[in-house]
Amino acid sequence: MSTALHATKPLKIGRHLVDPAVVLAPMAGITNVAFRQLCREFGSPTSLYVCEMITARAIVERDSKTMQMITFGEDERPRSMQLYGVDPKSMAEATRIIVGEDRADHIDMNFGCPVPKVTRKGGGAALPYKRQLFRQIVRAAVRAAEPAGVPVTVKFRIGIDDDHLTYLDAGRIAEDEGAQAVALHARTAAQRYSGQADWSAIARLKEAVTSVPVLGNGDIFSARDALDMVAKTGCDGVVVGRGCLGRPWLFGELQAAFRGEPIPEGPRLGQVASILRRHGALLADFLGEDKGLRDLRKHMAWYLKGFPVGAELRRSLAMVSTLAELDDLVGRLDPTLEFPDNADEPRGRQGSPGKVVLPEGWLDDPEDATVPVGADELHSGG
Missing domain, CATH: 3.20.20.70 (Aldolase class I)
Structure with missing residues (x-):
């Protein structure tokens, strides 16, 4: 620390x-x-x-x-x-x-x-x-x-x-x-x-x-x-x-x-998964489950940045549409993975x-x- x-x-x-x-x-x-x-x-x-x-x-x-x-x-x-x-x-x-x-x-x-x-x-x-x-x-x-x-x-x-x-x-x-x-x-x-x-x-x-x-x-x-x-x-x-x-x-x-x-x-991937799930629940409460989970999709790459998560699982998370599906997908993440060293690098839009x-x-x-x-x-x- x-x-x-x-x-x-x-x-x-x-x-x-x-x-x-x-x-x-x-x-x-x-x-x-x-x-x-x-x-x-x-x-x-x-x-x-x-x-x-x-x-x-x-x-x-x-x-x-x-x-x-x-x-x-x-x-x-x-x-x-x-x-x-x-x-x-x-x-x-x-x-x-x-x-x-x-x-x-x-x-x-x-x-x-x-x-x-x-x-x-x-x-x-x-x-x-x-x-x-x-x-x-x-x-x-x-x-x-x-x-x-x-x-x-x-x-x-x-x-x-x-x-x-x-x-x-x-x-x-x-x-x-x-x-x-x-x-x-x-x-x-x-x-x-x-x-x-x-x-x-x-x-x-x-x-x-x-x-x-x-x-x-x-x-x-x-x-x-x-x-x-x-x-x-x-x-x-x-x-x-x-x-x-x-x-x-x-x-x-x-x-x-x-x-x-x-x-x-920084949190291990298991903690990140719990936070991601909490974010999905809050969005579902605010926008309704369908719209809320679609809104969550754009956050997936940011949450997983630097973690060694397979391409197929990343793709599935980026297309999530229900809270039940989100529960299933975050359950497949390795909760023991430590927070990556490069996570403090710039994120979000940069452009030219x-x-x-x-x-x-x-x-x-x-x-x-x-x-x-x-x-x-x-x-x-x-």
Whole structure:
């Protein structure tokens, strides 16, 4: 077992004490109520576990799929919702609905998505380039949430590409407009999820934003990575995305590390099988058995990463359709196999860097506050 160097401080976001200072990043198709509950069972109930991205416009229109996506567990507190929007008016209206109907205890704003269908309409990681529009959107959410005492936080990337860096301005603007914390995914939109995150940018943001917590995101695949990020950047907490895919127990390891306790060793395959079965049961409860087990399929390769499991059994698990079938298949796994040494390697999507698709003339005037056309029509979940 390895030991943390020192305990880290809890995080204060509005009225919420986040202890340890760990946040589950919202991931499309992943961070539904079932996965969040699984992560909370291993980690601290007072960390933040953020639901999938929700589109402000879809809340205003009460889209049925979106309203199901904002389901939270009965004991899930604080309830963290990530909101996406490009129009200050719809952002304000959606926030008023959320806080007025007591649907969330914390709102995080998404300005980090690098997906072309989002950036081509001026949303996601493209939007902070438009400083005045960015300011108006953050202000709209903060003011709408303020009467209910619901804190708003803001997540963004380093910039569009190496020639158009936006993160320092975005951090200062968010701080000025009343955001209770900012989080930086230390990559540009052009990088997407490829290459290495530039943690030095997190350190620079921490120097620029002084009155609210600064969280770091990017390339945290182990508890040791999280400790290294805090030590090297001075950030106040970490946001974990791809590193917990197929590894919800990472939140237990992070809790131990941040409290200065020995970091538990990774589970044997028998324990992984039990966790996988628990995940399937939670998804079946949330989505129904058929849909829930189909949703579980994409997690199989992540859970089994690095374990010597035969190709035929892997294929069968990736096509599982019932809980009874899942019970049979996980029963065939060798429970004595130790956690693999290479399991801390990157997981999830990586892809290649590429040119960011933007609306025509998007880079002409960073002070232009015109609302992008059509970007609010995107579906929740990314």
